[in-house]
Amino acid sequence: MCGIIGFIDRKKSRMDGSSIKAALSLMNERGSGDGAGYAAYGIYPEYADCYALHVFFDNMAEPKKKVDEILQQWGEIVHQEEIPTTPQPGLKKVHIPWRYFFKPSEGLMEGRMASENDVVTHIFMEVNANIKGATIFSSGKNMGVFKASGWPEDVANFYRIEDYKGYIWLAHNRYPTNSPGWWGGAHPFNLLNWSVVHNGEITSYGTNQRYVEGYGYKCTALTDTEVVAYLFDLLGRQHELSHEMVVKALAPPFWDDIDRMPAKEAELNKAIRLTYGSALMNGPFAIVVGTENGIVGFTDRIKLRPLVVGENGSRLYISSEEAAIRTLDPEVKNIYTPRAGEPIIGRFIE
């Protein structure tokens, strides 16, 4: 199960989190109260140049000191604070959510790891794999993930989600099966500006994991979804494929369909399948990915999980259920269900 929502205002007009909370709570029968989360883009305009690192600390002694240390080695902490929260009776606070606004220094790395993004990816992997008691769960610019174990309303109220205004929102109502309901296992999963909400189970996880680990990514979240964020980062950022092409690699057309395409198109699709066979995602899934340019929604190749799309002017909605979209926007127009594997892409209008 699990219920997901993706929202974008293509004109970057920002919306606060209250209606997202209401829509996500509507899908409570898709969840089990073991995890919920939100990702919002455009929420930190005053620190837009900094990486907003959201970290779960088990305590403020050892792990905090180690994370401070690694960040100071690699750059400058422009600002840091505890993420404001309000205690909720139905939510047990097991971590201290903290945020850093961080600027990596240039020139500390050579070659492949030269860019700011590579430095932040390195810190992300290093902290999550090697520092006990600290988990970076959000690492993009001008965006942030807020998640915990609990029901969507409780998680939203805990983080005061209505205080944030974003032009992209992702939300996830979790029914955990293959990993414990720990805070780090809740969705969205994030790396840099990539955030993922996912309903389903990736049966190709072992293959995908071996593939991304060959490129230095470390799978530490004990759940299959994080690999999607790394696949998008590898194919979309490092290999510079467009969002359409990334979706084609992750959920490609069947060979029978490729055989019927015109020669050039067939050659392109064949090349994608040959090159990115290990990135192909199998099993039932519906996914929405948030990126710095917009959102991408898609399902597995035989659509074993639901996905509904709605539009209203510059606003695009993607969700597991039509009712959730109607809660977000009672005036919504043009509701439809996309075909299996078909990418739904919402980009900003300049």
Next chain:
Amino acid sequence: MTLGSVPPKFKVSIDRDQCMDCGRCIENCSYGVYRREGDKILIESRKCTACLRCVAMCPRDAINITEKPIDYRSHPVWTREAREDIINQARSGKIILSGMGNARDLPIIYDRLLLDACQVTNPSIDPLREPMELRTYIGKKPSKLKLRKTESGDVELETKLAPNLKLDTPIMIGHMSFGAISLNSQLSMAKAVAETGTFMGTGEGGLHKKLYPYQDHMIVQVASGRFGVNIDYLERGAAIEIKIGQGAKPGIGGHLPGEKVNEEVSKTRMIPLGSDAISPAPHHDIYSIEDLVQLIRSLKEATEWKKPVFVKIAAVHNVASIAAGIARSSADAVVIDGFRGGTGAAPKVFRDHVGIPIEAAIASVDQKLREQGVRNEISIIASGGIRNSADLAKSIALGADSVYIGTAALVALGCRVCGNCYRNLCPWGIATQRPDLVSRLDPEAGAAQVSNLIHGWTLELSELMGAAGINSIESLRGNRDRLRGYMLDEGMLKILDVKPAGA
């Protein structure tokens, strides 16, 4: 002879009440177990190899064969085998020859690996009702793609793809030469691979002209003896394979006994009639990895870079590093042959003691290639002891792109694994060149049997994948998350990178 004879291996008996005296056993046994004296069929058990041809042909089920009717005094160290090997060598002073693959009672890792299936949280996929993709491409693949946008906004491919073999199912038939096996055996398999959309190897024996119609499904082999190799041969093949070594006898060359070199074999191999064909242990133009690189390039130049070139090595201790070296050449696939790989003739000490299991070799090769970022540079073809579709699925889950089968294909042709392939007496018409025996194997019927086997495994693989919620072979490849080890030690689990059952 002070040593006398050793006890016969098999005891053959005929139920005289059942026997109708038709004489089919006499006709069929090429080893000379049966003969007629007067009105009685006499039996010489010592000659029996348990090839079971007589049993299969007896219309009355009147024949019984028991193994080891007389045994030695039991002893945990001095086994029957240990004692008989010594007796044989005391008599001959020679190397002991053997056939088929490793016959030691070592645990089979495949049998200690378990596959996964879906329950509740993800649906299994029904291959009868949903698409199931087994199509496999063997060859080099780019590690990333370069695309460009045309003025009209279309996306175009800038990267050029290397030639790949397209397989409809990830099962190929490995290299068994004309000479080692009969032309009818090769014809049967060639028709079968053409029908099932896959490929077979020619072995080191050239390509007989009767196989030309199937050449698009044949992989031609260049081994250390260079038998049968010329430009015409290279050009006919769909791909070219350089054989460095084989799992049954790593480190030594091939041997075709002169008895099997008749006129057709001699013409196809380009060697004198009746002469032993002994290929050298190394290729005498390959003493290092850079020499191999040159040979690969020479073969590619000769065939205008149109054909994939494979390199076959035996799974030895350092197989992963060797494969990584091969991946850095222009080779398109590496064939890894595990220590259970079969053969027509191998020194017993090699067959039973040299090399490592294919399961461990696949795992370490795939791991090493990924660590070095060259996994896409080369396909992995696994072989050596693959007996059924479960072994096939497990090989792919460990990281292989496809498998070669050998013995399994011969068994589909009638072989009963008696292990006397080097004697030219194969009563099933498989490992022999004697025209009367070869004619027992009808290529049409043989083709149907082999293609049935490939179909059957393909169906089972589809079902296994569907049950695991996977509809494309790419998602099984290297998916060790879907394997669990049972009764495997910690060290082996680590090499295989597989969790124990229950974890």
